[in-house]
Amino acid sequence: MRALVTFVYVFLYTPIALVVLFSFNAGRNASEFIGFSAQWYGKALSNTFLMEALRNSLIVAFTSAALAAIFGTMAAIGMERLGARTRAVFDGLFAAAIVVPGVVIGIATLVALVEVFGFINPVLAAIWPGDQPPRLSLGYGSIIAAHGLFTMALVTMIVKARIAGLGRDIVEASSDLYAAPLTTFRQIVLPQIMPSILAGFLLAFTFSFDDFIIAFFVAGSNTTLPIYVFASIRRGVTPEINAIATMVLAVSLALILIARFLMREKKKPTT
Amino acid sequence: MTLTAQVKKRLVTIALVAPASLWLFVFLVLPFIAIIVFAFGERGPVGGYQPAFTFEQFANLGARAAAFVNTLVLAPIGAAACLLVAYPVAYYLAIKASPQRRLLLVSLVVVPFWTSLLVRTYAWMYILGARGIPHLLEYIGFDNVRLLNTPGAVLLGIVYGYLPLMIMPIYVSLEKLDRRLLEASADLGAHPISTFFGVTLPLSLPGVMTGIALVTILLLGEYLIPQLLGGGKVFFIGNALVDLFLQSRNWPFGSAIAVTLVAVVVVVLLVAMRIAWRIAGTRQVDLV
Amino acid sequence: MPTNYTISTYHKLGLIDELDLSKVPNFSQKTENPRFTKEGRIDGKTYAVPKNWGTTGFATNTSKLKAKLTSWKDFFEIVQTEADGRGMVHDYQLTTIGSALVSLGYGFNSIKPEELAKAEELLIKVKPHLFAINSDYQPAMRATDAWLTMCWTNDGAQLNRDMPEISYTLGKDGGEIWTDYYAIPKDAPNKAAGYALLNYLMDPNNAVKEHLANGAPTTDSRVIALLPKEITSNKIVYPDEASLTPLEFGAAVTLTDPGRAELMARFKSA
Structure with a gap:
């Protein structure tokens, strides 16, 4: 059994080890290891297309995760106060947003936005006073919106589960003490649900940062990191891609460790 | 409570739900319509x-029969293969591993998610x-x-990509398992294998079902790995x-396939839920 | 950057404007080979100027394959036999269906349903023997995962330059010849810059650099004069006139034909 488990871990980590190894390849090719060199890190960091793709991905992931965290938490709290039937409709829609395959979300958003833009752009052009009317088109906005749908549903689910576990008595006990609801919320509820909001934000960020298929349909002329990587794989990868992947891995590992450390610090007094 | 307070509460x-409703409507309901x-x-x-x-697009679905067959065959096989590899790992993590090493080993299952798939x-x-x-094979x-x-x-590629998603739910359900049940079973003279099939496996079924449903549903919409x-x-x-959508540019036919895919996902989900309920139901009967 | 067969479609859809050649003084109609400039002109007006031209043949790894291939008929034969599991066709209906048609003795641009049906039959029969359906074949050829692939001139020249064992062949039974053009989209936000870039690219001294980087042959005799001898004498880049005669330009109807688009999609999903 131990042997099997060891084998699975080797299986999981061999490709990652190869990615890291080839990021230090002295050769031009990502499939033949010649010797050690850190040159691809320099090349990756000075490749403007790659850096722009990375920046786009960070902007998109951060914005959609932040929107998802805020609006998703609001929805989770708001749904507590809805009637059973309305709440069921929301539950169903959020579940649909999670379950519908990414490829369908991408397609449906593309189709809908193309239609909506086709309707709005001529109207804008007609009513715009200046020479150059703004034209709506696919880009950052559409990726953020499409990612936001899935991640908002994700945050809502996570926060709702936490609120359900909270126990109404805490909230009610606090309002019995004649605290205004907003103060109750800030002092009692928010600290309790904060870990789940953060967890939701992180999941949302990871999802959006790694998503290829939705962005592939709705990115328009913008390139995200996964789209850039996909195109490079087709043309033949240089170790630049390995270098950037290794850096992303290193940064996220550092973040996990920091998060672990912070949570341990916080937990100490209570345990 | 005065009326205005009630109105205020409703407002x-x-x-609170307005932004999310807007999102659900504009980016889920509207696109789906x-x-x-x-x-x-x-x-x-x-x-x-x-x-x-015209119903032409739906009538033509047969032209993509191979894609449907590939997906509907390889998705469950992929999920089953994932399960075969994942179960021993989850079992080891939850039952055999020492508590100190467990945290590290569980984190190691999740870390691959942090590099791009x-x-x-x-x-x-x-x-x-x-x-x-x-x-390498040429040498031999x-x-x-x-x-x-x-x-x-x-x-x-499927097993590799989705393994962590299968390990985690099974691990969670095995970890919750009351170890005294295993001890009791052993004390009563049960062979470890019959303990496994009589106690451990049935109690971990909810995790297994979650894993299978999760992996199968994600696989139904998979693009990158087969590509x-x-x-x-x-x-x-x-x-x-x-x-x-992006090459032969037949959007209506693509839409018909997308609608069909969603229908397939819904059916798979309903079947999975029904099985899950049945498992939960029989367990309750057992306990009574 | 439209290819010959898309220009008339773009024109019909109103996507491109007539070029104001006075803003492109570096362009010289006289030194252009008329074979490659024809499709840029519609009703006597110039809508696009040529970038470069090329052919669609196939690349063979001769250290892996012993067979000598000279035609598309050979290609589809060897792909199922000696190169079983090692051949690639484009993920592009024009060339994949076109070459299959040529191998059966039909025209590259055929849209006749009965001929297309034969081509489909051939492609579906060949599919289980293929390595991949992918227009980005260079990585697979370089890694020797694939030994035989449909190939464009510029890729063929690059592959042969880096791996001399990879040869590039034009089908003696036919195939495609193409010209890529520059055009300016109707709703381009900055047309002045577009013209400036175009004029820059039409300067033979700049065009020659583009040529050296990309590898596809030029349509402009002024550029040929500036090229080093090893390029102008490279038979992959500048093949003999005789080997070009059986080749056809892709036609606009071929590209927009829904029957061919759907055939390709069926082939891919078979």
């Missing part, structure tokens, strides 16, 4: 969509490609073995959709 509630409308339309003269009302799948293209394993006398762009390679490890030859519904 706050509406304000759009593809349903498109699915009844016709392909424009140079691709795209032109309005019509694309890059990791690309690494498999290298491992399975002519300069990877086939090159097997020339020109081809692994890449075969259904086997796609299956391997990269199947060379465009092992075609999934996801690949057919990318082709129809």
Whole structure:
């Protein structure tokens, strides 16, 4: 059994080890290891297309995760106060947003936005006073919106589960003490649900940062990191891609460790 | 409570759910209506969509039968293969591993998620490609073995990509399992194998079901793994959709396939839920 | 950057404007080979100027394959036999269906349903023997995962330059010849810059650099004069006139034909 488990871990980590190894390849090719060199890190960091793709991905992931965290938490709290039937409709829609395959979300958003833009752009052009009317088109906005749908549903689910576990008595006990609801919320509820909001934000960020298929349909002329990587794989990868992947891995590992450390610090007094 | 307070409370509630409602409507309901409308339309003269009302697209679904068959065969097989590999790992983590090492080992299952799946799948293209394993095989006398762009390679990629998603729910359900039950079973003289099949496995079934449902549903919409490890030859519904929307530009037919795919997902989900309920139901009966 | 067969479609859809050649003084109609400029002109007006031209043949790894291939008929034969599991076709209906048609003795641009049906039959029969359906064949050829692929001139020249064992062949039974053009989209936000870039690219001294980087042959005799001898004498880049005669330009109807688009999609999903 131990042997099997060891084998699975080797299986999981061999490709990652190869990615890291080839990021230090002295050769031009990502499939033949010649010797050690850190040159691809320099090349990756000075490749403007790659850096722009990375920046786009960070902007998109951060914005959609932040929107998802805020609006998703609001929805989770708001749904507590809805009637059973309305709440069921929301539950169903959020579940649909999670379950519908990414490829369908991408397609449906593309189709809908193309239609909506086709309707709005001529109207804008007609009513715009200046020479150059703004034209709506696919880009950052559409990726953020499409990612936001899935991640908002994700945050809502996570926060709702936490609120359900909270126990109404805490909230009610606090309002019995004649605290205004907003103060109750800030002092009692928010600290309790904060870990789940953060967890939701992180999941949302990871999802959006790694998503290829939705962005592939709705990115328009913008390139995200996964789209850039996909195109490079087709043309033949240089170790630049390995270098950037290794850096992303290193940064996220550092973040996990920091998060672990912070949570341990916080937990100490209570345990 | 005065009326105005009630009105105020209702307004706050509406304000709280308004942004999410807007999102759900504009980016879920509206797009879904759009593809349903498109699915009844016709392909424009140079691709795209032109309005019509026809069932032609749905009648033509048979033209993508291979993609549906590939997906509906390889998704459950992939999920089953994941399960076979994941269960022993989850079991080891939850029951055998020492508590100190458990945290590290569980984190190690999750870490691969932090590198791009694309890059990791690309690494498999290298491992399975002519300069990877086939090159090593040449040393022991097997020339020109081809692994890449075969259904086997796609299956391997699936197991690799989705393994953590299968391990985690099973681990969670096994970890909750009351260890005294295992001890009791052993004390009563049960053979470890019968303890496993009589106690451990049934109690971990909810985790197993969650894992299978999760992996199968995600696989139904898979595009990247068959594209990269199947060379465009092992075609999934996801690949057919990318082709129809971005290459052959037959949007109405693509919409019909997308609608059908969603229907398949819903059916799979309902079946999974029904099985899960049945498992939960029998357990309750057992306890009574 | 439209290819010959898309220009008339773009024109019909109103996507491109007539070029104001006075803003492109570096363009010289006289030194252009008329074979490659024809499709840029519609009703006597110039809508696009040529970038470069090329052919669609196939690349063979001769250290892996012993067979001598000279035609598309050979290609589809060897792909199922000696190169079983090692051949690639484009993920592009024009060339994949076109070459299959040529191998059966039909025209590259055929849209006749009965001929297309034969081509489909051939492609579906060949599919299980293929390595991949992918227009980005260079990585697979370089890694020797694939030994035989449909190939464009520029890729063929690059592959042969880096790996001399990879040869590039034009089908003696036919195939495609193409010209890529520059055009300016109707709704381009900055047309002045577009013209400036175009004029820059039409300067033979700059065009020659583009040529050296990309590898596809030029349409402009002024550029040929500036090229080093090893390029102008490279038979992959500048093949004999005789080997070009059986080749056909892709036609606009071929590209927009829904029957061919759907055939390709069926082939891919088979």
